[in-house]
Amino acid sequence: MATRFWRNERFLQVLGQAAFLLLVLYLVYALYNNMVRALQLQGLVTGFSFLQQTAGFDIGERLISYSRSSSYLRAFQVGLLNTILVSALGILFATALGMVVGAARLSTNYLVKSLAKVYIEIVRNIPLLVLLVFWYTDFFLKLPTIKEAWIFPGPIYFTNRGIAIPWGIATASFRTYLWILMLGLLITLGMTWLLILKGRRTGRPPLVTLWSLVTFLGVAVLGWILFPQPPLTVDIPYIDGLNIAAGLTLSPEFMALVSGLVIYTAAFIGEIVRAGVQSVSKGQLEAARSLGLNAFQSLRLVVFPQALRVIVPPLTSQYLNLTKNSSLAIAVGYPELFSVSGTIFNQTGRAVEVITLIMATYLSISLVTSLFMNWYNYKVRLAEG
Amino acid sequence: MSKVPPSRALPPITKRFTALDWLYKNLFSPWYNILLTLLASLILYAILKPTILWILNKARWEVIGANLRLLAVGQYPADQAWRIWLCLYLLVGMIGLTWGVWARMRRLTLAAWLTFFPLIALIVHGSPLAKPLLPLVPSHLWGGLLLTLLLTVVGMVFSFPIGVVLALGRQSKLPVIRLFSVVYIELVRGVPLITMLFMAQLMLPLFLPAGVTIDRVLRTMVGITLFSAAYMAENVRGGLQAVPKGQYEAANALGLGGFQTMMNIILPQALRAVIPVLVGQFIGLFKDTSLVAVVGLLDLLGIANSVLAQPAFIGLQREVYLFICATYWLFSYSMSYASQRLEIALGVGQR
Numbered sequence: 001m002a003t004r005f006w007r008n009e010r011f012l013q014v015l016g017q018a019a020f021l022l023l024v025l026y027l028v029y030a031l032y033n034n035m036v037r038a039l040q041l042q043g044l045v046t047g048f049s050f051l052q053q054t055a056g057f058d059i060g061e062r063l064i065s066y067s068r069s070s071s072y073l074r075a076f077q078v079g080l081l082n083t084i085l086v087s088a089l090g091i092l093f094a095t096a097l098g099m100v101v102g103a104a105r106l107s108t109n110y111l112v113k114s115l116a117k118v119y120i121e122i123v124r125n126i127p128l129l130v131l132l133v134f135w136y137t138d139f140f141l142k143l144p145t146i147k148e149a150w151i152f153p154g155p156i157y158f159t160n161r162g163i164a165i166p167w168g169i170a171t172a173s174f175r176t177y178l179w180i181l182m183l184g185l186l187i188t189l190g191m192t193w194l195l196i197l198k199g200r201r202t203g204r205p206p207l208v209t210l211w212s213l214v215t216f217l218g219v220a221v222l223g224w225i226l227f228p229q230p231p232l233t234v235d236i237p238y239i240d241g242l243n244i245a246a247g248l249t250l251s252p253e254f255m256a257l258v259s260g261l262v263i264y265t266a267a268f269i270g271e272i273v274r275a276g277v278q279s280v281s282k283g284q285l286e287a288a289r290s291l292g293l294n295a296f297q298s299l300r301l302v303v304f305p306q307a308l309r310v311i312v313p314p315l316t317s318q319y320l321n322l323t324k325n326s327s328l329a330i331a332v333g334y335p336e337l338f339s340v341s342g343t344i345f346n347q348t349g350r351a352v353e354v355i356t357l358i359m360a361t362y363l364s365i366s367l368v369t370s371l372f373m374n375w376y377n378y379k380v381r382l383a384e385g
Numbered sequence: 386m387s388k389v390p391p392s393r394a395l396p397p398i399t400k401r402f403t404a405l406d407w408l409y410k411n412l413f414s415p416w417y418n419i420l421l422t423l424l425a426s427l428i429l430y431a432i433l434k435p436t437i438l439w440i441l442n443k444a445r446w447e448v449i450g451a452n453l454r455l456l457a458v459g460q461y462p463a464d465q466a467w468r469i470w471l472c473l474y475l476l477v478g479m480i481g482l483t484w485g486v487w488a489r490m491r492r493l494t495l496a497a498w499l500t501f502f503p504l505i506a507l508i509v510h511g512s513p514l515a516k517p518l519l520p521l522v523p524s525h526l527w528g529g530l531l532l533t534l535l536l537t538v539v540g541m542v543f544s545f546p547i548g549v550v551l552a553l554g555r556q557s558k559l560p561v562i563r564l565f566s567v568v569y570i571e572l573v574r575g576v577p578l579i580t581m582l583f584m585a586q587l588m589l590p591l592f593l594p595a596g597v598t599i600d601r602v603l604r605t606m607v608g609i610t611l612f613s614a615a616y617m618a619e620n621v622r623g624g625l626q627a628v629p630k631g632q633y634e635a636a637n638a639l640g641l642g643g644f645q646t647m648m649n650i651i652l653p654q655a656l657r658a659v660i661p662v663l664v665g666q667f668i669g670l671f672k673d674t675s676l677v678a679v680v681g682l683l684d685l686l687g688i689a690n691s692v693l694a695q696p697a698f699i700g701l702q703r704e705v706y707l708f709i710c711a712t713y714w715l716f717s718y719s720m721s722y723a724s725q726r727l728e729i730a731l732g733v734g735q736r
Contacts, residue, residue: 013558013559016559017559017560017561017562018561020561020562020565021561024565031592034591034592034593034594034595035588035591035592037595038590038591038593038595039591041595107421108411108414108418109411109412109418109421109422109425110411110412111411111412111421111422111425111426111429112421112422112425115425115428115429121718122714124717125668125672125713125714125717125718125721126672126710126713126714126717127672127673127675127686127713128672129675129676129678129679129686130675130686130706130709130710130713131710133686133690133706134702134706134707134710137702137706138702138703138706324576324577324578325577327577327579327580328579328676328679330579330679331678331679338577338579338580342583345587351587351588351591352588352591355580355583355584355587355588358576358580358583359572359576359580359584362575362576362577362580363572363575363576366574366575366576367575
């Protein structure tokens with residue numbers, strides 16, 4: 001006797017899914033309908049054509065040319081580039097500080113260990129937004145005026161109008177120098193490849209990172225010396241009356257955002273690094289030492305590759321968190337993606353389009369970051385079997 | 386043949402481990418640790434001295450005393466404050482009850498918790514039906530720590546069932562349901578919370594049928610719940626994956642159907658395994674609720690900002706922010722401490 005079709009599992013599954021799909025589609029349709037009606041009531045049109053209109057507002061900090069008469073799209077791009085800048089710098093410095101904190105947490109020195117622990121426990125249990133607002137209003141805005149600036153060797157000036165640091169100015173030969181750097185990169189890549197091949201043949205892993213760094217720096221320095229005119233001249237900031245002239249002035253908003261993100265994320269990365277290193281069993285280190293590897297070799301060849309496997313996945317999510325958290329810039333007034341989009345929304349009232357644009361952009365950034373980190377994770381994975 | 390003299394038993398070494406030894410071992414042992422100790426002491430001194438001097442001498446703490454009520458419950462009417470106290474007493478009572486009878490009467494305790502949350506909502510919000518006793522307190526009057534805690538609890542409680550369903554959907558054999566769950570989870574996890582909050586504030590009203598409106602606080606709660614559900618789903622999925630395949634097979638062999646297997650065999654084990662993770666998510670959400678200040682709600686941070694906007698208290702950022710930092714810290718740290726103890730008590734990963 002054949003199964004009746006209403007008791008056939010395959011059939012029921014298909015029916016259930018079809019019903020679910022219909023329900024979802026109906027829900028989306030109903031929501032969309034409501035939205036269109038509501039927008040019509042408010043007399044709003046939909047579509048992304050408004051992006052071509054003149055923005056008419058200023059953005060203080062930008063990496064590409066922008067003015068009041070630029071389009072909304074251009075304003076959006078300025079914000080996007082600022083987000084990428086803040087995230088990249090944040091990730092770089094947070095990783096560096098996080099490594100230091102993680103190492104301090106593993107130190108045999110009681111004071112250093114406790115200091116790192118207290119730092120981690122304080123920072124991890126306070127909301128990032130509170131930390132950012134506090135840090136911005138109570139430190140960066142309360143720095144001395146330009147007349148009484150704190151001066152650090154460099155010279156670096158700390159003032160309530162920003163932090164001024166020395167910066168390079170490109171001279172005529174800068175473009176040629178960039179080509180030389182590209183050449184250096186190519187040579188380095190070739191050499192890295194050769195080193196890896198040699199390592200495979202002889203079975204003795206060479207210090208690939210060290211040697212590639214040396215090669216690249218060698219080419220860079222050689223190029224710098226051989227040029228008749230150096231490609232960059234150092235631009236040293238100085239105080240000129242009530243302003244800071246020359247150099248590069250980083251705004252309090254930018255500094256508060258980047259340093260706040262770094263301080264916050266480094267605490268999490270520190271814990272991740274500690275957990276990763278502690279996950280490698282002590283026997284591994286002892287075995288490496290008994291095979292005759294010295295302390296540095298056993299760290300480089302035995303402990304570190306194993307720790308990295310535990311470290312990379314949570315590190316990825318911290319990087320993604322940092323990128324998403326950069327949207328809190330709106331609280332300190334740094335014009336990144338979210339904050340610029342907020343201004344665009346206030347001027348145009350296009351809630352749906354602006355929110356769609358923001359979400360799509362953040363999704364793409366997250367996707368690219370996680371693709372890269374997944375590739376890296378694949379590279380450092382445990383090669384089993 | 387010489388006779389071996391009987392060896393006299395030596396007394397055990399009784400080297401006393403003195404404070405000096407401890408110092409030597411932990412602070413000055415290899416030479417570089419001396420430098421590290423010095424450096425750390427310098428940092429500690431540079432931070433602690435001005436901080437302590439400021440806290441004791443210069444800080445104007447009266448701003449906290451004058452605004453303590455605002456910071457705690459916002460503009461919740463003073464004559465109704467007893468309702469908040471009642472909720473706190475009830476909460477403490479519930480925790481004590483759970484502690485005491487959890488092992489014997491799980492179903493009863495669970496049912497008690499399930500009725501507890503609507504009860505709290507009723508007490509805080511009031512109802513037109515219970516007018517003389519519990520007059521309505523509209524949600525725009527809620528604020529401060531009260532609002533922060535309410536947002537957290539509501540977000541967590543409502544996202545739990547959604548998260549479990551999404552996690553099961555992601556594991557499902559049915560492609561349509563799996564795809565829907567994956568898309569939802571990844572979409573939400575890929576965007577910052579603040580965009581979800583903005584969406585809840587600006588787009589949610591557009592989605593509703595004409596004539597239906599919901600207020601700001603409720604919209605924010607919806608946004609937080611939808612956001613939290615995606616993270617909840619991933620956490621629960623971790624628990625589901627930790628349940629060995631043999632459990633499914635054994636349940637099948639006993640003749641349990643798919644639903645029964647899930648409810649009686651898989652989910653109890655999966656959820657027990659993720660309790661510490663869920664506490665972590667609770668702490669994360671507690672901290673994340675501070676973002677509602679950006680969309681104009683008066684939670685702990687929002688109230689702090691409005692206190693600082695009063696003419697009498699301008700320029701007292703350090704006092705006010707330090708106070709709310711301490712409040713946030715106290716709550717988060719005690720929860721994470723409790724979760725560490727819970728992890729040990731549950732024996733996660735040991736059974």
